[in-house]
Amino acid sequence: MVSGCVHLLQGREVDDALVLALGGPPAEYVLGGGAGGRNGYWPRVWACRGLLYAWEKEAAPAIVQATRDEAWRVREMAAKVIARHHVEDAIGAVVALQGDPVTRVRAAGERSVMALYDPGRT
Numbered sequence: 756m757v758s759g760c761v762h763l764l765q766g767r768e769v770d771d772a773l774v775l776a777l778g779g780p781p782a783e784y785v786l787g788g789g790a791g792g793r794n795g796y797w798p799r800v801w802a803c804r805g806l807l808y809a810w811e812k813e814a815a816p817a818i819v820q821a822t823r824d825e826a827w828r829v830r831e832m833a834a835k836v837i838a839r840h841h842v843e844d845a846i847g848a849v850v851a852l853q854g855d856p857v858t859r860v861r862a863a864g865e866r867s868v869m870a871l872y873d874p875g876r877t
Contacts, residue, residue: 763798777802781797831859838866
């Protein structure tokens with residue numbers, strides 16, 4: 756699961772079954788080419804969300820990279836993953852998110868910074 760999510764974040768090919776498991780019913784539409792298809796942002800959002808629940812420290816570089824994704828939903832979800840799993844190597848990335856142009860991303864970045872400085876807050 757974790758390696759599949761990392762592959763999605765990196766734009767690599769993964770089995771359709773993983774995308775369907777991560778994205779649920781909307782994934783069928785995306786796999787059929789809707790909403791940007793496999794190369795749209797939804798598979799990357801779902802990959803981040805998958806990492807909320809299935810985590811290994813080897814995913815840290817990919818989730819840090821996701822904080823710089825062009826899609827705000829990916830950046831927001833990456834910040835949530837960083838907060839939940841206390842990815843200390845991501846402190847610079849989430850501090851940078853506090854200046855993001857999207858309010859929801861800024862808020863997620865702020866929560867992530869607080870979680871990293873106070874691990875009891877997640």
